[in-house]
Amino acid sequence: MKKEYQPGANPQKLFFSIGEVSEITHLAPSVLRFWEKHFKQLSPRKSRGGHRRYQKKDLELILQIKDLLxxxxxxxxxxxxxxxxxxxxxxxxxxxxxxxLQELLNILD
Structure with missing residues (x-):
């Protein structure tokens, strides 16, 4: 059972994994990777190991794209x-x- 996300519980969190973004936005990781190819503005940083690291601004952009589509x-x-x-x-x-975005973050933890 998922814990309820508390607003401000981790205000220091700067980066989110693709799995976390998938949970927050209710989009499959494959959709997120597909969108990276078609939306030049969506370009998450990559860790040394090649893992995507999304910032809050990326989450906002993903929600904008989701709304439009x-x-x-x-x-x-x-x-x-x-x-x-x-x-x-x-x-x-x-x-x-x-x-x-805040409402969606409330679901996660």
Whole structure:
């Protein structure tokens, strides 16, 4: 049984494994790896051993991509263009995504 994630329980955590990101976002690791090929902005750091290390900004981006593809029904190409223009358009509310990320983090631990 999973423990309930407590907000701020580990505010120092800087990096997440692909398994942790998969749990938080409810996306398969293969989907995350696939998206890395199609979204140039999604580029997690790699450890010396070659393991992906995602930062909180990567989680926010993944949630934005997930929203565009799954909720707003964009194509991969369309979502990629939208993400590229995100800073100009500001159509995706970062505050809302941060709230959603926190809610998803509450599930994990």
């Amino acid at each position: 799954y909720n707003r029904k964009f194509t991969i190409q369309g979502a990629s263009k939208k993400i590229s223009n995100l800073h100009k358009e500001r159509e995706i509310d970062p505050g809302l995504l941060k709230k959603e």
